[in-house]
Amino acid sequence: IRRTTVKAALESAGACPEIRVMGWVRTRRDAKGFSFLEINDGSCLSNLQVLVEEGIAGADLVKDLGTGAAVDVAGALVASPGKGQRFEVKATALTLLGGADTEAYPLQKKRHSDEFLRTIAHLRPRTNKYGAMLRLRAALGQAVHAFFAERGFYWVHTPIITGSDCEGAGEMFRVTALSAAEAAAEAVLPPAERGSRDFFGKDAYLTVSGQLTAEPLACALGRVYAFGPTFRAEHSDTSRHAAEFWMVEPEMAFADLEDNMELGEGLLKHMVRVAMEDCAEDFGLFAKYVDPKLPETLATLLDAPFVRLPYAEAVKILLAAKKTFEYPVADGRDLQSEHERYLTEEHFKRPVVVYDYPKDIKAFYMRQNDDGRTVAAMDVLVPGIGEIIGGSAREERLDRLSARIREQGLPLEAYGWYLDTRRFGTVPHVGFGLGFERVLMLVTGIGNIRDVMAFPRTWRHLEF
Ligand code: 4AD
Ligand code: MG
Structure with missing residues (x-):
C-alpha cells in the first residue's frame, strides 16, 4: 500500500484504490452508520476527510477519537462528493497510534489567543x-x-562563539564552561551564588552578527552570505526584538x-x-x-x-x-x-x-x-x-x-x-x-x- 501525505493525497492526479495516511484528528462528525474524521499531518494547511463506516476494521475506535489523537488510516482515495475538497479517503482500516484525552488537550476547536498559545509552544x-x-x-x-x-554567492558558516563584539553595542551573552555535573549543581543555587567560568581562559560571547568573519571570506571568495542564529541581550519588551x-x-x-x-x-x-x-x-x-x-x-x-x-x-x-x-x-x-x-x-x-x-x-x-x-x-x-x-x-x-x-x-x-x-x-x-x-x-x-x-x-x- 502506498503511504502518502495529506498534501500528496489532496493533490493526487486521480483516485487511488489503496492508500495509507497518518495524521492527527482535527474534528469528528458522527452520523448514523458512519463518521467523518478531518485529519491533518502538517504537510499542508488543508485537512483530509476520512469516511469511517460501521463494520470496517477499527471502526469501534472511532467513538473515542477526539481532537489531537493520532491515527493511521488505510483505504481508497476517492473523489469527494463534498464541497471544498477534490478527494477524500474511504477507510478500510483504522488504527489508533496515540489517543488524546479531549478534556485535557489544550488545543480545543475554538480560536485561542496568541498569549495562551505561547505558553504551549510545543503544541501550537x-x-x-x-x-x-x-x-x-x-x-x-x-x-x-x-x-x-x-x-x-557562497553560503559560509560564521562562528557562533566569538571573542569580539561586532556592533560595539555591548549587548552580548557571555559563554561559560561547565560540566554537566557542575551545571546541575549550580542550577539549584540562587543566581548570585553561581560561579562562572570562561571559555578555556578567554572571554567568549554568543555572536551578535556574523559580519566581521564574513568580511574576510568575501575578501577571498568574492560573494558570500551567512545565514544563522545571532544573539543579543535585549532586555526590552518590544514586539520586534x-x-x-x-x-x-x-x-x-x-x-x-x-x-x-x-x-x-x-x-x-x-x-x-x-x-x-x-x-x-x-x-x-x-x-x-x-x-x-x-x-x-x-x-x-x-x-x-x-x-x-x-x-x-x-x-x-x-x-x-x-x-x-x-x-x-x-x-x-x-x-x-x-x-x-x-x-x-x-x-x-x-x-x-x-x-x-x-x-x-x-x-x-x-x-x-x-x-x-x-x-x-x-x-x-x-x-x-x-x-x-x-x-x-x-x-x-x-x-x-x-x-x-x-x-x-x-x-x-x-x-x-x-x-x-x-x-x-x-x-x-x-x-x-x-x-x-x-x-x-x-x-x-x-x-x-x-x-x-x-x-x-x-x-x-x-x-x-
Ligand atoms: O542593524 P543590525 O544590528 O546590523 C548588524 O548586526 C550588521 N553587523 C549586519 C551586517 O551588516 N552584516 O541588525 C541587522 C538586522 C536589523 O535590521 C533587524 O532586522 C535584525 O537584524 N535585528 C533583530 N531582529 C530581531 N531581534 C533583534 N533583537 C534584532 N536586532 C537586529
Ligand atoms: Mg541596525
Whole structure:
C-alpha cells in the first residue's frame, strides 16, 4: 500500500484504490452508520476527510477519537462528493497510534489567543496558524538560499562563539564552561551564588552578527552570505526584538553602497514573492484571518522601487512633519522607530532606504564619505515593521579604519586579523544584515516576533 501525505493525497492526479495516511484528528462528525474524521499531518494547511463506516476494521475506535489523537488510516482515495475538497479517503482500516484525552488537550476547536498559545509552544505548531507560519518560515529559508545561489554567492558558516563584539553595542551573552555535573549543581543555587567560568581562559560571547568573519571570506571568495542564529541581550519588551534570532548576512567584494541597496531590495522582494506565490495556501490564511490588507500592502512593496533617501533629507521631512514625536528629531541623532514609522507609513507609504547616516551614531566599520561627517550606511525601513535591513559599505582604507577603531575606544590589538584584510589586497566591499523574523512578520502580518519563531527566546521566554 502506498503511504502518502495529506498534501500528496489532496493533490493526487486521480483516485487511488489503496492508500495509507497518518495524521492527527482535527474534528469528528458522527452520523448514523458512519463518521467523518478531518485529519491533518502538517504537510499542508488543508485537512483530509476520512469516511469511517460501521463494520470496517477499527471502526469501534472511532467513538473515542477526539481532537489531537493520532491515527493511521488505510483505504481508497476517492473523489469527494463534498464541497471544498477534490478527494477524500474511504477507510478500510483504522488504527489508533496515540489517543488524546479531549478534556485535557489544550488545543480545543475554538480560536485561542496568541498569549495562551505561547505558553504551549510545543503544541501550537498543530494549529492552522502556527503550522502555516512554520511552513512559510521553511520556504523562506529555502528562498534565501535559492536567491543567493542564483547570484553566485557562497553560503559560509560564521562562528557562533566569538571573542569580539561586532556592533560595539555591548549587548552580548557571555559563554561559560561547565560540566554537566557542575551545571546541575549550580542550577539549584540562587543566581548570585553561581560561579562562572570562561571559555578555556578567554572571554567568549554568543555572536551578535556574523559580519566581521564574513568580511574576510568575501575578501577571498568574492560573494558570500551567512545565514544563522545571532544573539543579543535585549532586555526590552518590544514586539520586534528577540534575544535569539536569525540573520541573513551577505557580504560582497568589488561593490558599492548602491549595489548593496539593490541586493537588499531584490532579496526582500524575492522573499515576499515566494511567500505570496509559492506558498499561496499558507499565505492565504494570514490574508484571511490575520490582516486582510496584507496582499495589498505587499503588492505596493513589490510594485515599484524602494524610496532612497539620504539621512539629511529624512531629518528635513521629519522636522517639517505636522506631528509631535515622543523623541525630538535632530540632525545627528539616530532615528527612533516612531520616526521610521512616520517615513514609511505616513509620508511615503512604502519602503524607504535611508542612507549616509552621521558617522557618530554608526558602527566603526562603516565607510566614511568624503564629507567627513557621514558614513555609507543604509537601513531599509518597511511599513508596519520599521528597520528590516541594516548594512553599509565597509571601510576598506587601513588608516581610516584604524583611526575609527581608536576613536571609538575599541582595543586595536583585538582587530589585527580584521585589519589584515585591509593591509593585504584591500578591496571595496559591502554587506548587510536582514532580520529573518522581521520578514516573516512582514509576510504574515503577525505583530509579535514571539509568534514567528517556534520556541522564542526573549528575556521573558526560556521555557521549552
Ligand atoms: O542593524 P543590525 O544590528 O546590523 C548588524 O548586526 C550588521 N553587523 C549586519 C551586517 O551588516 N552584516 O541588525 C541587522 C538586522 C536589523 O535590521 C533587524 O532586522 C535584525 O537584524 N535585528 C533583530 N531582529 C530581531 N531581534 C533583534 N533583537 C534584532 N536586532 C537586529
Ligand atoms: Mg541596525
